[in-house]
Amino acid sequence: MMESAAQFPAQSLSADGVEALLRVELASGDAAALNVAPILRHLIDNGANAMFSDAIIAGVRGMVCDLTRQLLDAQLRVKGETERIDHPTDNVAVLADALSANAALLGHLHALAFEWQLTRQMQARMALDPVLSPLLQAQMASADSQTASLAMRLLAAQARFCQEQQRMQLSLTELPGDLLHSVLVAMRTLAGVEADAEAAGAESVIRLEYHEARTRLGLASRLIAGMGGGGLAALSFSHAGTALFLTALAMASGQDRDLAVMSINETQLARLALSLRASGLKQSAVEEQFLALHPDIALPEGFELMSPDHAAALLAAAGPLAGD
Amino acid sequence: MSAEQPALARALSDGEDRLVSADDALATLQLRCGGELPGTIAVPALLEAVRKARRYELKLARAITAQAGDESVTAWIEVEPRQDGEQGCEIVLRNWQTASLPPEDIDATQVLRAGINRHLAELSAVLDARQNVLAVTTEAPDLRELARAIESGLGQEWTQFVEIDGNAHRQPMHWRLLDGASLRVVGSQRAWRASLFPRAVPGSPPDGFDLCLTSDEPLPEPVAEPFNKASYELGDAQANRRVIGRDVAPALRLPIARIIANAETIRTRLAGPLAAEYADYAADIAAAGQHLLALIDDLADLEVVEAEEFKTAPDHIDLADVARRASGILGVRAREQGIVVDPPRAGESLLAVAEFRRVLQILLNLLGNAIRYSPANSQVWIRIEAEGERARVIVADQGPGLAADQQARIFEKFERLGRSGDGGSGLGLYISRRLARAMGGELSVESAPGQGARFILDLPADRKARTPTA
Numbered sequence: 092m093m094e095s096a097a098q099f100p101a102q103s104l105s106a107d108g109v110e111a112l113l114r115v116e117l118a119s120g121d122a123a124a125l126n127v128a129p130i131l132r133h134l135i136d137n138g139a140n141a142m143f144s145d146a147i148i149a150g151v152r153g154m155v156c157d158l159t160r161q162l163l164d165a166q167l168r169v170k171g172e173t174e175r176i177d178h179p180t181d182n183v184a185v186l187a188d189a190l191s192a193n194a195a196l197l198g199h200l201h202a203l204a205f206e207w208q209l210t211r212q213m214q215a216r217m218a219l220d221p222v223l224s225p226l227l228q229a230q231m232a233s234a235d236s237q238t239a240s241l242a243m244r245l246l247a248a249q250a251r252f253c254q255e256q257q258r259m260q261l262s263l264t265e266l267p268g269d270l271l272h273s274v275l276v277a278m279r280t281l282a283g284v285e286a287d288a289e290a291a292g293a294e295s296v297i298r299l300e301y302h303e304a305r306t307r308l309g310l311a312s313r314l315i316a317g318m319g320g321g322g323l324a325a326l327s328f329s330h331a332g333t334a335l336f337l338t339a340l341a342m343a344s345g346q347d348r349d350l351a352v353m354s355i356n357e358t359q360l361a362r363l364a365l366s367l368r369a370s371g372l373k374q375s376a377v378e379e380q381f382l383a384l385h386p387d388i389a390l391p392e393g394f395e396l397m398s399p400d401h402a403a404a405l406l407a408a409a410g411p412l413a414g415d
Numbered sequence: 416m417s418a419e420q421p422a423l424a425r426a427l428s429d430g431e432d433r434l435v436s437a438d439d440a441l442a443t444l445q446l447r448c449g450g451e452l453p454g455t456i457a458v459p460a461l462l463e464a465v466r467k468a469r470r471y472e473l474k475l476a477r478a479i480t481a482q483a484g485d486e487s488v489t490a491w492i493e494v495e496p497r498q499d500g501e502q503g504c505e506i507v508l509r510n511w512q513t514a515s516l517p518p519e520d521i522d523a524t525q526v527l528r529a530g531i532n533r534h535l536a537e538l539s540a541v542l543d544a545r546q547n548v549l550a551v552t553t554e555a556p557d558l559r560e561l562a563r564a565i566e567s568g569l570g571q572e573w574t575q576f577v578e579i580d581g582n583a584h585r586q587p588m589h590w591r592l593l594d595g596a597s598l599r600v601v602g603s604q605r606a607w608r609a610s611l612f613p614r615a616v617p618g619s620p621p622d623g624f625d626l627c628l629t630s631d632e633p634l635p636e637p638v639a640e641p642f643n644k645a646s647y648e649l650g651d652a653q654a655n656r657r658v659i660g661r662d663v664a665p666a667l668r669l670p671i672a673r674i675i676a677n678a679e680t681i682r683t684r685l686a687g688p689l690a691a692e693y694a695d696y697a698a699d700i701a702a703a704g705q706h707l708l709a710l711i712d713d714l715a716d717l718e719v720v721e722a723e724e725f726k727t728a729p730d731h732i733d734l735a736d737v738a739r740r741a742s743g744i745l746g747v748r749a750r751e752q753g754i755v756v757d758p759p760r761a762g763e764s765l766l767a768v769a770e771f772r773r774v775l776q777i778l779l780n781l782l783g784n785a786i787r788y789s790p791a792n793s794q795v796w797i798r799i800e801a802e803g804e805r806a807r808v809i810v811a812d813q814g815p816g817l818a819a820d821q822q823a824r825i826f827e828k829f830e831r832l833g834r835s836g837d838g839g840s841g842l843g844l845y846i847s848r849r850l851a852r853a854m855g856g857e858l859s860v861e862s863a864p865g866q867g868a869r870f871i872l873d874l875p876a877d878r879k880a881r882t883p884t885a
Contacts, residue, residue, distance in 0.1 A: 298471075303473070
């Protein structure tokens with residue numbers, strides 16, 4: 092912001108004009124300087140569990156860069172260049188900028204980074220394996236070979252996810268369909284006329300390769316959907332593990348998964364409590380989940396009187412995505 | 416994808432997201448969600464997924480939930496853009512779960528209804544505690560006369576200005592009795608309903624009311640004068656014959672629905688603890704109310720099929736498909752009674768010329784009867800047969816069967832064969848036969864006591880389909 096504002100218009104100005112311009116610049120500079128302290132304090136104060144911890148910001152930035160690199164790689168492959176090279180920094184910066192401007196994409200990446208942080212915390216606190224949870228283990232041992240194979244594929248996808256998150260990466264083909272589409276549109280738009288052929292080629296290759304059913308989130312939602320009424324079992328954090336718990340919570344409470352992920356944050360206790368209630372969990376089960384996630388928080392008195400329907404209605408009315 | 420789960424059902428959509436063909440499960444879902452086949456996809460979540468997959472050219476996969484009747488359906492679907500050069504998508508259903516929806520919260524429903532009535536009011540008035548009018552507004556042309564009359568008589572009871580149906584009471588009545596009342600208004604052809612909203616003061620009687628008039632009918636289109644004398648008269652004559660469907664049914668549905676709702680409230684003890692006997696009485700009241708509602712529907716149908724100008728809209732339909740749909744719709748009820756319904760196999764097909772909706776109505780009636788009168792753990796078969804120019808659907812059961820004299824009477828109006836108290840009206844078979852005949856077909860029965868019954872629906876076969884070149 093400050094950089095672009097500092098670029099004065101090229102045409103010559105009268106002395107008065109220069110003075111006025113400088114005055115405006117000075118004022119906006121002052122305003123920016125005033126904000127430095129509170130923002131800095133906010134960033135520094137935030138504990139490890141916060142929404143904007145260094146690890147999470149770095150993770151989001153890493154995933155944006157990784158997606159950018161994959162898009163550029165795909166375009167090169169269309170030209171027949173299979174050797175891995177470093178892309179010109181300008182190309183990377185422009186495309187990465189465009190991706191960061193996509194609020195929905197950013198929200199999703201943020202949720203993934205947050206999910207990963209939660210996964211590691213739970214591993215430390217409850218010795219919950221990031222990949223193989225008791226529920227997934229039970230599903231893999233299922234007598235129904237379809238369920239077992241689905242669980243196996245989910246296991247592989249979850250292992251890949253953990254590996255990628257360690258490296259702050261994310262495969263393009265792991266994005267939900269809507270987001271992948273918006274990313275591809277951004278790529279096509281930025282490629283412009285001169286690189287349109289490569290971009291179009293890369294786009295059709297990616298579209299063809301993609302299948303939402305094979306993404307980690309797709310597999311998880313399919314596994315939960317297949318459990319039917321047994322899906323309630325996935326609403327136990329220690330039994331289902333982070334990934335399946337979050338998917339089950341989103342499906343049972345009728346929320347977007349990213350939103351459900353963020354509800355675990357300690358600033359979103361009301362949303363978490365309502366989500367669990369809307370999923371149909373009894374009071375004791377809600378308390379149990381709170382004990383696992385936020386050991387130091389007690390539910391408000393009278394919460395047990397709220398009906399699941401009412402909780403769902405409150406959520407639907409309040410969601411930041413309610414208008415979408 | 417080595418061990419891919421087999422698809423439970425597949426369907427195809429076209430370039431405008433209409434379902435053009437669908438296997439059983441998806442077709443049933445489409446119909447039960449209020450859609451048609453072919454027709455625009457009726458499940459909102461599915462429509463969204465299909466639209467995105469088509470526009471984005473991406474293979475999408477989602478868990479969707481839908482409300483089909485009184486059940487909530489959760490399904491996992493995969494949607495792929497079609498590979499056969501056509502626009503649209505292929506939809507694959509991988510698994511599905513149903514759960515019955517919890518009963519609606521009656522208080523909440525009433526709040527919603529009140530909101531709707533206020534929103535749709537074509538006349539609203541402010542009343543004081545004794546139901547005298549303080550102010551009135553209307554936007555409906557056919558209520559202006561009423562509004563003028565009220566305005567010139569402000570301060571009088573509102574009931575003086577309208578004609579309340581079936582009410583010889585001296586006014587004023589208690590507002591609860593007037594809330595929901597049907598009424599007639601001078602200068603308007605339409606039937607009106609009053610809603611009263613008390614302005615509550617906690618702990619004391621309301622200090623006034625808001626009155627809203629709503630109508631289920633839109634304002635009739637104004638018609639050009641010169642041509643219309645004859646058609647007006649014809650219209651009146653027809654209207655007189657359609658008295659039940661047009662006037663009586665809408666007027667009765669509301670109070671009966673209210674009786675059922677209140678009886679259900681009592682039965683489920685929503686308003687407080689109650690002795691079990693009384694809860695059972697309430698259940699009886701609710702059941703009787705349901706029966707009455709069904710009877711009204713039958714009577715309205717009866718009127719339609721007995722009208723001289725009644726015609727069906729014949730189309731080329733597949734009887735096997737209709738039979739499978741009927742069996743899908745009543746399958747749950749049959750299972751509850753321990754009855755197995757055996758519809759034509761998938762892949763079987765028999766083309767006929769008839770109206771889809773009417774044939775489905777007939778089959779639902781026949782199958783419903785078969786389920787109702789068959790013993791537990793028995794079977795009901797639906798078979799199709801081509802016989803020359805005729806296409807035939809047979810519904811056979813293992814029930815008690817019918818003697819010859821019963822067979823002769825069973826298609827008569829209000830014939831109950833001595834049965835009562837089981838929810839039947841004695842009109843179903845009469846209506847079904849009228850429908851069959853209106854489509855150039857016939858409905859008949861073969862049976863002997865103790866041998867079960869075979870109801871046979873004969874329809875004109877679709878000859879074009881067999882010899883496409885002809």
